[in-house]
Amino acid sequence: MTHVSLYLLGGIALWVLGLHALMLQRSALRRIMAVNVMGSGVFMVMVALASRGADIDPVLQALVVTGLVVAASATAFALRLATADAGDNADTKQPADQERR
Amino acid sequence: MPAELIFDGILILLLLMLAGGALHVRSLYNAIVLFIVFGLLLALTWARLGAVDLALAEAAIGAGLIGVMLLAALARSDAEPGPRSGRAAIIVSLGLGGLLVAMLTRAVWPLAQNTAALPDMVEIQLAASGVSHPVTAVLLNFRGWDTLLELVVLLLALLGVRQLGRTTMQLPTAWPILRAWSRLLAPLTIMIGGYLLWRGSVAPGGAFQAGAVLAAGAVMLNLAGLLPNIRWDSGLTRSLILGGIAVFALVAVGTHWFGAGWLDYPLNWSKPLIVLIEIAATLSIAVSLTVLVIGENEQPSP
Numbered sequence: 001m002t003h004v005s006l007y008l009l010g011g012i013a014l015w016v017l018g019l020h021a022l023m024l025q026r027s028a029l030r031r032i033m034a035v036n037v038m039g040s041g042v043f044m045v046m047v048a049l050a051s052r053g054a055d056i057d058p059v060l061q062a063l064v065v066t067g068l069v070v071a072a073s074a075t076a077f078a079l080r081l082a083t084a085d086a087g088d089n090a091d092t093k094q095p096a097d098q099e100r101r
Numbered sequence: 102m103p104a105e106l107i108f109d110g111i112l113i114l115l116l117l118m119l120a121g122g123a124l125h126v127r128s129l130y131n132a133i134v135l136f137i138v139f140g141l142l143l144a145l146t147w148a149r150l151g152a153v154d155l156a157l158a159e160a161a162i163g164a165g166l167i168g169v170m171l172l173a174a175l176a177r178s179d180a181e182p183g184p185r186s187g188r189a190a191i192i193v194s195l196g197l198g199g200l201l202v203a204m205l206t207r208a209v210w211p212l213a214q215n216t217a218a219l220p221d222m223v224e225i226q227l228a229a230s231g232v233s234h235p236v237t238a239v240l241l242n243f244r245g246w247d248t249l250l251e252l253v254v255l256l257l258a259l260l261g262v263r264q265l266g267r268t269t270m271q272l273p274t275a276w277p278i279l280r281a282w283s284r285l286l287a288p289l290t291i292m293i294g295g296y297l298l299w300r301g302s303v304a305p306g307g308a309f310q311a312g313a314v315l316a317a318g319a320v321m322l323n324l325a326g327l328l329p330n331i332r333w334d335s336g337l338t339r340s341l342i343l344g345g346i347a348v349f350a351l352v353a354v355g356t357h358w359f360g361a362g363w364l365d366y367p368l369n370w371s372k373p374l375i376v377l378i379e380i381a382a383t384l385s386i387a388v389s390l391t392v393l394v395i396g397e398n399e400q401p402s403p
Contacts, residue, residue: 003106003109004213005210005213006106006110006113007113008209008212010116012202012205012206014116015205016205017121018120018124023194024185025184028178029171030129030132032171033136034124037123040139047146048213050150051150052212052216058220058223059219059220060217061152061155061239062240062247063244065154065158068159069386072167073255073257073258073259075170076258076262076393079170079173080174080261080265083174083268084265
């Protein structure tokens with residue numbers, strides 16, 4: 001048992017933990033966090049695989065760097081969508097006021 | 102059992118506990134705090150696994166900026182509905198979860214043994230890439246398309262958020278100690294951001310890490326009330342955000358027109374081209390992330 005296999009197992013466990021919460025929780029914020037935990041699990045599997053050989057695999061690491069920024073963008077959009085109702089009340093009440101600004 | 106494995110085991114257990122806490126603790130505020138700590142420990146994990154580039158990016162984006170966005174979303178959201186509960190649900194999910202872990206382990210386990218050919222190919226081509234850090238070489242030379250399209254994804258997220266209109270967020274007056282610390286930290290973030298950008302060609306660092314650190318500094322200053330909102334409406338913001346993509350796309354078109362193909366840099370030009378793209382991309386990422394996190398807040402004027 002090397003540290004690579006340990007982190008592989010950890011990544012899988014994180015992914016399943018996130019999936020479980022995604023199905024169980026009903027609050028949008030929790031579900032977004034659950035998807036992020038699932039993503040972290042996938043990243044952990046990829047980064048563990050990147051360090052399996054003698055040299056570190058730069059291709060896998062670069063993919064995860066890209067993936068991290070994409071995940072952050074998607075999270076930002078999802079969070080804004082999840083709270084769109086609560087936040088937009090002020091806008092819909094005074095559309096003319098919004099226009100003027 | 103070697104001592105390193107004990108450290109790894111504890112780290113993974115902590116990560117699992119924090120994730121479990123973030124997803125199931127009753128109070129949503131506590132859950133978000135646990136999630137931020139989870140992001141920080143994740144950065145430690147990446148550093149342990151030798152992915153220093155990723156650790157830097159995770160600490161700034163994963164833990165910092167997403168944490169701010171989650172807390173802001175919490176302030177805007179209504180009371181949360183409780184989870185589905187019941188004994189049957191727990192038993193079924195435990196059974197299915199165990200089964201899923203076993204199946205995924207079976208699928209992933211063989212991957213740890215075999216070796217990939219790609220690292221050797223990167224090693225061979227590294228001298229021709231213009232930079233000496235392999236991750237930067239992959240990001241900006243061998244797989245430049247990924248990075249270009251990633252900037253586009255960031256822009257799309259920004260446009261999507263903009264379509265939903267502005268939000269109001271009532272920020273309390275910042276504590277004097279927060280203002281004082283932000284004044285101290287802000288120049289440091291600019292220095293660290295610039296350093297990371299410059300080091301990116303020879304060591305861990307680069308456009309994303311630098312951009313994320315700069316964005317974190319800008320968000321901090323804004324939350325302390327020292328920096329006005331950076332708005333999409335202003336021409337400077339727009340040109341900085343679009344400039345990164347424009348420079349990258351122009352280089353792609355130029356290399357196709359005059360050279361060997363899309364993003365296939367001429368041999369002697371690769372280093373200056375990569376540095377040019379990285380500088381433009383850093384500014385673009387920094388401004389995009391800042392606007393994404395705080396830009397569209399409508400702060401009531403004091």
